[in-house]
Amino acid sequence: MLKYIQTLVCVAVIAAFAVSCQSGNSDVREAARENIDAQTVQPANQAQNPNVQQPATPAVPAGPTTSxxxxxxxxxxxxxxxxxxxxxxxxxxxxxxxxxxxxxxxxxxxxxxxxxxxxxxxxxxxxxxxxxxxxxxxxxxxxxxxxxxxxxxxxxxxxxxxxxxxxxxxxxxxxxxx
CATH class of the missing domain: 2.60.40.10 (Immunoglobulins)
Structure with missing residues (x-):
């Protein structure tokens, strides 16, 4: 699951970079940044942007582990x-x-x-x-x-x-x- 999240974040970063290089339009760059924020898993104690749709809960919780x-x-x-x-x-x-x-x-x-x-x-x-x-x-x-x-x-x-x-x-x- 961690590899999936890392892959998703990398794809989003590459997409945002490509969009920002191809356009001088700040609205496009801002939309790309919001898309990256929405797909990035953030620690529970980090403040969340209420305007950004939050990702679905991962199948394996990123939190505590057990045995x-x-x-x-x-x-x-x-x-x-x-x-x-x-x-x-x-x-x-x-x-x-x-x-x-x-x-x-x-x-x-x-x-x-x-x-x-x-x-x-x-x-x-x-x-x-x-x-x-x-x-x-x-x-x-x-x-x-x-x-x-x-x-x-x-x-x-x-x-x-x-x-x-x-x-x-x-x-x-x-x-x-x-």
Whole structure:
């Protein structure tokens, strides 16, 4: 999220610079400055211009961070046949003193899909992330990673699904060399 904000600010600065170089019109430069002010994230204690539309609240709060602890970070699903679906639920607890907000959870590929809570999690409260792995067209040893982004330090945590997928009959089995 921080990279997104930085990118947005850089684009706005470049746009304002281009506009100010191309026009001697002070109204255009003032409009560009207001646009930059509207897109810049300011500290909470800094006075805000009431005439400038404020940006939407970022998905990951720029304020206090907290911590989360998983009961387990790796689940070994063992051996499955190609095409089977694997699902596992990871329990976690907000072990910090601030509200926990998960802003994203992404699998390492399209075959690994996490479902995570969108509502804030109070300090001391627990919640679940369910991960589904579709083994269709996947063969051999697997180590599927899910990246969770939250208002924690560091902002990303990882959970894993591991196991082995047996190729379907007629599928490409590993070649045996002699």
């Amino acid at each position: 989360m602890t998983f009961n387990e970070t790796t689940f070994d699903f063992g051996t499955v046949n190609e095409g089977e679906m694997v699902s596992h639920t990871y329990k976690f607890t907000n072990t910090g003193s601030e509200t926990l907000v998960l802003s994203d959870a992404k699998g390492s590929c399209g075959c690994t899909v996490p479902k995570w809570p969108r509502e804030p999690i109070a300090p001391g409260a627990s919640a679940d992330i369910t991960v589904e792995f579709n083994s269709k067209n996947k063969k051999g040893k697997r180590n599927q990673k899910v990246t969770i982004t939250a208002n924690t330090n560091p902002p990303q945590s990882f959970i894993y699904l591991t196991g082995e997928v047996i190729p379907a009959e007629g599928g490409d089995a590993p070649a045996i060399t002699q």
